Amino acid sequence: MDEKGIIGIIGAGGTGASWAGLFAAHGYTVRLFDTRPEVAKQAVTRAAAAARFLVEKELAEPGAAEKGIGALVGVATLEQAVAGADLVQECVTDDVTLKRAVFAQASQAAPDHALIATSSSGLSITAIQQDSRLPGRTLAAHPYNPPHIIPLVELAPGRLTDPEELERARAFYASVGKEPIVLNSDIPGYIANRMSAALWREAIELVRSGAASVEDVDRAICYGPGLRWAVTGPHLVYHLGGGDAGIRGHVAHLTATKEGMLRDLASWTTFPADTADVLAAGVREETGGKAVAELQAERDEALAAVILALRKTGRR
Secondary structure, three states, rough: OOOOOOEEEOOOOOOHHHHHHHHHHHEEEEEEEOOOOHHHHHHHHHEEEEEEEEHOOOOOHHHHHHHHHHOOOOEEHHHHHHHHOOOEEEEEOHHHHHHHHHHHHHHHOOOOOOOEEEOOOOOOHHHHOOOOOOOHHEEEEEEEEOOOOEEEEEEOOOOOOOOHHHHHHHHHHOOOOOEEEEOOOOOOOOOHHHHHHHHHHHHHHHHOOOOOOHHHHHHHHHHOOEEEEEOOOOHHHHHHHHHHHHHHHHHHHHHHHHHHHHHHOOOOOOOOOOOOHHHHHHHHHHHHHOHHHHHHHHHHHHHHHHHHHHHHHHHH
């Protein structure tokens, strides 16, 4: 995909529109399909806005973006979306039966060279790829929302994925500004969502137990570890925390303390019945009634600033 080609997006909700904005910003022809025509139409508008946002924040080149924006289109059928496509980015509801059917249909209509990727948050690509005509060219490519801004994309192979095609996918996503992480196996939730789930469980329990408010739990992450994690991951954080002895020194010095925390952490595996009610009340207080769209805009501005800062320091 060195020459700007065609990308078909199946499922034009928030994730699909955001992916489309990223690809358009890099000059690709993007076709959006959704079973709800009005959603596909809205997604074209949202994708164009996302691409222009990247240009405004100096995260995309103006010339390529205008070319891509001009080639953004909603189409009436899945077959129209994937005809001649170099990449099919599937973004439908996280349901393995639905995704398996979409992969089967897309593989019949897509050209033989096409990569077909699911944006699933953690479903097994091995299960999804079973009925595909092109199983070797299928993979998971899980973004972190919003995909047009957050660099991470997690690439996971299924049992039938060709390693060479996985590498081709890695090179492509890197070329559009993503930071590809390649998993060695197909595990539920991939990497980032597994760690996020573990953190969120404890965040929920801190609120439910009365230890802290929703706002203070969020602030604890934003103004503490979240800042460090934007620069160094959890292992490197503790390596630096160990001084000259590095990670070995950190483990030796804080083993008893960390183990005490681990024994006290929440361990439930199903959400307590009051989870939504407790969190909704706390989020309402934290946000002061701001609309979701306003919060998203504030988030996107901050994320773009962080990414630019990281680039200037050579971290990205």
